[in-house]
Amino acid sequence: MTNRNEYAASDADPTQREAVTGAMQEKNTKHPLLEVDRLAIAFDTTNASVRPVRDMSLVIEPEQTLAVVGESGSGKSLTSLAVMGLLPEQARIASGSLRFEGRDLTELDEEEWNRLRGEQVAMVFQDPLSALNPSLSIGYQIAEMFRRHRGQSREQARERTIALMEEVGIPEPAHRFSAYPHQFSGGMRQRVVIAMALALEPKLLIADEPTTALDVTVQAQILRLLRRRRQEGQAMLIISHDLGVVARTAQSVVVMYAGQAVETGSIPEVYRAPAHPYTSGLMAATPSTGQGKQIRPIEGQPPDPADLPSGCVFHPRCPFARERCRKEEPLLRQVAPGRTSACHFAEEVLSRGTAIDTTGA
Numbered sequence: 001m002t003n004r005n006e007y008a009a010s011d012a013d014p015t016q017r018e019a020v021t022g023a024m025q026e027k028n029t030k031h032p033l034l035e036v037d038r039l040a041i042a043f044d045t046t047n048a049s050v051r052p053v054r055d056m057s058l059v060i061e062p063e064q065t066l067a068v069v070g071e072s073g074s075g076k077s078l079t080s081l082a083v084m085g086l087l088p089e090q091a092r093i094a095s096g097s098l099r100f101e102g103r104d105l106t107e108l109d110e111e112e113w114n115r116l117r118g119e120q121v122a123m124v125f126q127d128p129l130s131a132l133n134p135s136l137s138i139g140y141q142i143a144e145m146f147r148r149h150r151g152q153s154r155e156q157a158r159e160r161t162i163a164l165m166e167e168v169g170i171p172e173p174a175h176r177f178s179a180y181p182h183q184f185s186g187g188m189r190q191r192v193v194i195a196m197a198l199a200l201e202p203k204l205l206i207a208d209e210p211t212t213a214l215d216v217t218v219q220a221q222i223l224r225l226l227r228r229r230r231q232e233g234q235a236m237l238i239i240s241h242d243l244g245v246v247a248r249t250a251q252s253v254v255v256m257y258a259g260q261a262v263e264t265g266s267i268p269e270v271y272r273a274p275a276h277p278y279t280s281g282l283m284a285a286t287p288s289t290g291q292g293k294q295i296r297p298i299e300g301q302p303p304d305p306a307d308l309p310s311g312c313v314f315h316p317r318c319p320f321a322r323e324r325c326r327k328e329e330p331l332l333r334q335v336a337p338g339r340t341s342a343c344h345f346a347e348e349v350l351s352r353g354t355a356i357d358t359t360g361a
Contacts, residue, residue, distance in 0.1 A: 031102035033204055033235050034060040034083065034121075039096035041078050041087065051094060052305040053078050053259045057332070060204065060237060065230045067238040067250035067267075069282065073302050075259040076239045077126065080206050083237070084123050085113045100204075118149060122197035123206040126239075128189035132181040138192050139165075139177030145199040160199075168195045169221060187218030194225065205229070208239040223248050243286045247271060255279045258303050258313040261332055265339040275341035275350040277318045312344070320345065 041053040053075040060066045068076045081087050083098060085105065098105040100120065108116065117123075125131040133141060142164060143157035152160065158177065165173035168191040181189055190210065197205055207226065211219040226249050230236060238250050246253060246267070253270050255263040255278065263276040274280045281298040300317040303309055309316055315325040324344050332342040335350060343349060 031099070032059045033062045033064070033101060034058075034237070035097075035099040036079065036083070037097045037099070039079065039082065039098065040094040041075070041082060041091055042094035043091050048306060049094070050306045051259065053082075055260045056096070056256070057261060058254050058264075060235055062203070063233045063235055064252065065234075065236040065238065065250045067240060067246040067253045068256055069240055069243060069246055069253060070256035071241060071282075071298075071302055074256040076241075076256055077208055079256075080123065080208055080237065080239050083206065084117060084121060086123075118145060118200045118202065120202055121204045121206065122200065122202040124190075124193050124197045124208060124210050126209040126212060128186070128193040129181060131193050132189060134181050137178050137180055138184065139179075142192065142196050142199060145196060149200055161195075164195045164199060165192075168192075168198070168225060170195070185218075187214050187221070190214060190218070190222060191225075194222070198229070204235045204237065206237045206239070209241070210238070211240075211242070211245055219245075243271075243282060255282070258308060259305060260313075260342070261340075262314070262342040263340065264332075265336075269336075269339060273350055273352070275335050275339055275346045276314075276343045277320050277349055278314050280349065280352070281317075312342075320349070 036056060036058045039053060039056040040051050042049045042051050044050075052073070056075065056079055058066065058068065058079075068079065070076055078087070078091070082093060083100075083105070085108065087093070093106055100116070105116075132138075139158065139161055143154075143161040146152045146157040146160050147154070150157075162173045162177060165176065170176060170188060170191050176184075181192075184192065194207075194210070197207075210226065211222050214222065223245065226236065226238075230249065230251075236249070238246060240246050250267055252266050253264065254261050255270075255276065257278050263270065263274065263279050265275070270279065271283070274283060278298075281296075284296040285298055287295060298317055303313055303316070309326075310329075311327045312318070312321070312325045312330050315321040318325065322345075328344070330342045330344045332340050333346075335341045335346040339350075341349070
């Protein structure tokens with residue numbers, strides 16, 4: 001195995017990088033709402049610097065909903081935490097840029113981050129219980145957003161909080177205002193976290209696995225809420241491993257593997273005909289309501305970020321791998337209008353047209 005932790009900003013062909021950028025964003029605004037450009041996140045250890053996110057790029061325009069999908073450990077959540085300025089203490093941005101409306105987020109101080117979070121960008125965390133303070137009532141925690149950021153009185157904040165709790169589907173909000181997190185079910189806590197994220201009407205909502213560990217009924221309710229916000233023009237970044245959830249909430253998708261994007265495109269096009277073997281593998285492993293479909297898991301395990309394979313990082317698990325894949329790392333390149341793929345044989349994969357049925361997701 002070859003260790004490829006070191007990030008070389010000069011490796012990518014500038015012409016190809018420009019093609020990818022053009023495929024991923026519209027040209028009708030001066031700046032995208034969010035632009036992550038060749039981001040690398042490092043964890044420094046005694047012996048080495050491990051980079052679980054490397055060369056990661058994505059673009060979100062105003063009113064767009066973009067999903068990032070991939071197996072656990074692919075770097076999805078780390079990327080979203082970097083956007084929020086909430087990386088773990090031992091992690092750092094090693095290279096690349098994060099821009100919100102053209103402003104470089106890596107240059108913000110703590111006071112500027114505090115103004116940005118909630119006001120401009122808000123996040124629904126993966127575990128709602130750990131995101132809430134168990135010693136404070138639900139109503140107090142939501143109302144604090146209005147009091148601290150909007151300067152509202154206690155009564156004004158209470159009225160706004162009750163209205164918001166009702167909007168996200170919490171029954172008897174006036175009565176539940178004084179309840180504590182442990183008195184809410186997992187689904188209700190998830191609604192509370194969403195209410196807190198929506199309180200200040202941010203321009204971008206990041207939802208990290210918003211339906212994990214919820215039963216199907218509550219999951220459907222949460223997805224309806226997110227779809228309604230999307231229809232109202234809320235820009236969103238959805239982090240998920242569930243392709244069915246993504247199909248019901250997002251317009252475009254970025255597929256991540258081993259810390260980087262390996263495919264991008266619109267939901268209908270990617271789901272109809274993936275252009276990367278990893279995306280095909282994810283679809284083959286997804287349950288479907290279609291009759292007679294056999295679920296086929298991807299063989300093997302994702303690579304260790306500290307010991308990535310040579311060539312294409314997916315080649316040890318790829319049923320289509322060839323000698324070139326073992327020796328040469330593919331670049332993310334445009335393979336069709338609005339489509340990019342990091343596969344040497346993307347056009348061949350694309351022509352296979354492996355579709356996924358998400359109608360019952």
